[in-house]
Amino acid sequence: MACVTTEPLLPPSPRFPLGTDPLGRDALCAFLSSLPNTLLAQATAISVSATFLVVVVLSLISERSEKLADFVLELLNGFPRLPLFVFLSLITSLTPFQVGLLIGLLASVRYAMGLMERAKEIVREEFSLASFASGADRLWVLRRHVLPHLWGLIVRSSLIVGAVAVQAEVGLGTLGLESPSSQGIGQLIYLLLTTPGALQTLAGLLQALTVSIAAASLSALPFALRSSLKPLRSKGR
Amino acid sequence: MKPLAAFFSIMIILALSYSIARYGLGNPFGGLGSNGFLTEEQVKALEEAYGLKGDALTGFLNFLKSLFEGGPVSSIYSKASEEVLVKPFLLTLAVISLASLSSFLLVSASFLLRPESLKLIGAFAFVPEYLYAVLFLITAWNFGWPRPVASASLDKALAYFVIELLAISSRLAHLMEELNAELEKRDFVEFWKAVGASEISIRKVKLSVALKAMLAFALTLVAEALERSVIIEYLIDFAGIGYFLFTSVVEVDVGLASTGFVMIAVPSYLLVKVASSIRGEIEWLA
Numbered sequence: 001m002a003c004v005t006t007e008p009l010l011p012p013s014p015r016f017p018l019g020t021d022p023l024g025r026d027a028l029c030a031f032l033s034s035l036p037n038t039l040l041a042q043a044t045a046i047s048v049s050a051t052f053l054v055v056v057v058l059s060l061i062s063e064r065s066e067k068l069a070d071f072v073l074e075l076l077n078g079f080p081r082l083p084l085f086v087f088l089s090l091i092t093s094l095t096p097f098q099v100g101l102l103i104g105l106l107a108s109v110r111y112a113m114g115l116m117e118r119a120k121e122i123v124r125e126e127f128s129l130a131s132f133a134s135g136a137d138r139l140w141v142l143r144r145h146v147l148p149h150l151w152g153l154i155v156r157s158s159l160i161v162g163a164v165a166v167q168a169e170v171g172l173g174t175l176g177l178e179s180p181s182s183q184g185i186g187q188l189i190y191l192l193l194t195t196p197g198a199l200q201t202l203a204g205l206l207q208a209l210t211v212s213i214a215a216a217s218l219s220a221l222p223f224a225l226r227s228s229l230k231p232l233r234s235k236g237r
Numbered sequence: 238m239k240p241l242a243a244f245f246s247i248m249i250i251l252a253l254s255y256s257i258a259r260y261g262l263g264n265p266f267g268g269l270g271s272n273g274f275l276t277e278e279q280v281k282a283l284e285e286a287y288g289l290k291g292d293a294l295t296g297f298l299n300f301l302k303s304l305f306e307g308g309p310v311s312s313i314y315s316k317a318s319e320e321v322l323v324k325p326f327l328l329t330l331a332v333i334s335l336a337s338l339s340s341f342l343l344v345s346a347s348f349l350l351r352p353e354s355l356k357l358i359g360a361f362a363f364v365p366e367y368l369y370a371v372l373f374l375i376t377a378w379n380f381g382w383p384r385p386v387a388s389a390s391l392d393k394a395l396a397y398f399v400i401e402l403l404a405i406s407s408r409l410a411h412l413m414e415e416l417n418a419e420l421e422k423r424d425f426v427e428f429w430k431a432v433g434a435s436e437i438s439i440r441k442v443k444l445s446v447a448l449k450a451m452l453a454f455a456l457t458l459v460a461e462a463l464e465r466s467v468i469i470e471y472l473i474d475f476a477g478i479g480y481f482l483f484t485s486v487v488e489v490d491v492g493l494a495s496t497g498f499v500m501i502a503v504p505s506y507l508l509v510k511v512a513s514s515i516r517g518e519i520e521w522l523a
Contacts, residue, residue, distance in 0.1 A: 074242040078509025080250070080502035082464045083479075087498040089486050091257055113513075167365045171468040174367065175483060189371065193472075199378040212371045220363040 003029035009201045018210060019203025021188060022195035027207050031185060035214070038169055038184035041100035042218060045165030048104025049111075049158040056112040057119045057146060057154075061138050073116065076109045081164075085172055093179040096169050103165040111157035115150060122146045159222035170215040185211045243510050250502045254495045255300045258309075259287050282310040283492060304499065309492030313485070318496035322481055326500050328389050329470070329477035333462045336401030337455050343402075344409040344451070349440050352417065359411035361403065366465055369400040370472035377473070387474040397475050405458045412454050416447045453515040460508035463501055 003025040010020040018027035059069035081103060085094060094102070119142075122128060128145050136144075172178050173186020176194065188211050191198070198204040283289075286309035288296030303309050307317030314321045347354045373396045377385040383392040420426060420443045429439045466479030474480070482497035484490075 071242065074239055075246050075249070077513060078460065078506045079246065080464055080498075080505055082467050083482060083498050083501040083505075084253070086467050086483060086486055087254070087257060087494060090489065090491065090494060163363065167367075170365075171367060171465070174468060175471060177486070193374075199375060205375060205379075208371050208375060212368045216364050216368050219365055223363045 003033065008195075009198060009203050011202050012206060018206050019201075021203075021207060022191045022198050027188070027203065027210075031188060031207070031210060031214075034183055034185050034187060037096040037182055038166060038173075038186075038215075038218070041096035041103075041165045041169035041184060042162045044097055044100030045104040045107070046158045046162040048101055049108040049161035050154055052105060052108045053112055053115055053154045053157060054147070056116055057150060058139075058142055060116075060119055060123060060142060060146070069116065073109055073113050076106065077113060079106055079109070081106050082168055082171060085168065086175065086177060089172075089177040093177060094172065095179045095182040096184045097182070099169045099172060099178075100165045103168050104161060107161045107164045108157065111153075111161070115153060115157065118150060118153065119146050122149055156222060156225075159225060163219040163222050166215055166218040170211070185214060243507070246506060247503055250506065251301065251304075251499060252297060254499050254502075255287070255297050258300075258491045258495045259289065259293070259296060276315075279310060279312055279315065283312070286310065286492065300495075304496070308496040311485070311490050311493040313488060313490045313493065318493045319500075321493060322478060322497055322500055325389070325476055325481050326478040328394070329463065329466050329475075329479060330504075332394055332397045332475075332477070333401055333459055333466070336398050337405050337459045337462070339398075339402055340406035340409050340458075341451065341455055343406050344413050345444060347410065348413055348417070348444055349437060352440065355410045355414045355417075358407050359414050361407035362411035364404070364407065366400055366404045366462070366469050367472060369403050370469045373400065373473050383473060385474060387476055387480065389476040393473060393475040396473050397469065397477075400469060400473070401462055405455070405462065408458055409451060409455060413447065413451065416450055417443060420446060449515060449519050453512040453519075456508050456512035456515070460505035460512070463505045463508070466501070 004016075005024045006016075006020055006026075008020055008022050008024040010016060012019045016026050016028065018031065021027045021030050023030075056069055056073070059065040085099065085102070088094065122145055123138075123141060125145075128141050131141050131145065169178075169184045170186035170189075173184045174189045174193070176187070176190040178184065178187065188207055192204050192208055193199075195204075199208060286300060286303040288299035291299070300309070304319075308319040308322075310316065311318045311321050344355070344358070347358065373383065377383050383396045384390065423446075425446075426439060426443065429442060434442075463478075466477055467483050468479070469475075470477045470480035471483045478497060478501055482494060482501060485493035485497055
């Protein structure tokens with residue numbers, strides 16, 4: 001989206017509702033054109049996380065893969081994310097898509113561990129044992145008994161991971177460490193921070209608050225959806 | 238905690254720190270040195286710390302050894318990186334720990350005296366810390382508090398403490414609310430109700446049962462706050478470990494950046510591990 005460019009940090013007006021940014025662009029236009037990148041980070045993290053969590057549950061298909069999954073999860077649980085991204089900036093600038101990808105994997109580990117425990121419990125329940133006794137294999141039990149019981153939890157965990165991705169992506173953008181070719185909404189705060197006096201203008205204030213509130217609202221998504229996801233979780237059981 | 242997995246993970250963190258510094262930048266030390274940015278002694282010290290003239294394994298072992306001897310030399314401060322970073326690290330840890338402890342007490346007291354207030358406090362659990370930090374940034378530039386200059390002064394520490402208190406207490410309150418709902422179904426609560434114990438006595442019992450789970454969660458929150466110090470400290474200009482990691486990356490001080498990364502990553506990783514093992518011991522939470 002090409003944004004109108006004029007004088008920097010003009011106050012809000014009907015033509016420029018958020019004023020202009022330190023580069024002289026229509027701030028609302030700049031915000032709206034970078035928002036898809038932040039949403040891309042969120043969507044990528046949610047999809048990667050959901051896929052990862054399903055793969056973790058499916059690892060119960062054999063004892064060997066279960067042990068391997070347990071070990072990998074134990075290894076990655078608590079692995080640092082944000083400091084790693086910042087440190088990584090020494091050699092490369094991450095794009096929102098890459099942030100979403102990495103967060104989708106690293107932030108899912110904690111939820112994957114809890115999910116694995118629940119999945120193991122379901123495999124030990126009577127209805128699963130009855131299926132085994134009647135000749136069903138592990139994959140069948142995982143598909144028919146375990147996954148349907150865990151969908152709600154998988155969706156909820158993935159949404160939380162999506163919220164973490166928004167926070168990380170906006171955070172990296174705020175630090176000015178994102179790839180210049182693809183930047184999310186955090187870059188607006190970075191511009192304000194690196195322009196002397198920008199935060200003392202009405203336009204600067206409004207832009208900083210808009211970006212922060214937008215990021216907080218995107219992070220609030222899993223909490224807003226929580227009540228509707230609870231019945232989904234209990235439906236299967 | 239599984240010590241073997243923890244050991245492997247810490248080695249991975251250290252290897253990452255080493256590899257990014259050694260391979261990612263080609264030979265930055267020589268390059269920077271030729272530009273006159275580093276003195277000959279500094280280039281030599283960094284080459285020694287990263288073992289750039291030997292093979293990768295020897296270099297990594299050299300790097301580990303250098304971490305025990307004060308860390309690679311910082312090109313900006315011209316001294317061992319740990320010498321520069323230990324104080325900021327302790328400062329950050331002190332502020333976060335204090336905020337965490339205060340949140341713990343605040344949530345416990347709220348649960349005992351006014352359990353309905355937990356819902357209100359917990360409603361802010363989704364708000365990212367940097368929203369609070371941006372608010373302080375605005376007050377700093379418009380009202381002069383905290384002062385908009387990078388330092389580890391008392392006003393900065395207080396602002397940082399308030400940010401962490403708001404963030405950690407809302408998340409702890411949210412957890413306590415969930416734990417309370419879970420404990421409500423337990424037999425012992427039914428028993429105390431049946432014998433006519435007062436509401437506050439029952440809440441005291443519930444709190445003592447939930448204490449371990451809260452402690453585990455608080456440790457995880459401390460680890461997360463330590464990780465997010467990179468953004469928060471930059472926004473409020475607090476000269477803690479996160480601020481130093483960020484500025485060292487921007488100013489390409491490889492020695493300081495790799496030590497800073499290790500100083501944040503390893504403790505936060507260990508805190509999560511300790512929290513996981515505490516949580517694993519709680520039978521009723523399983």
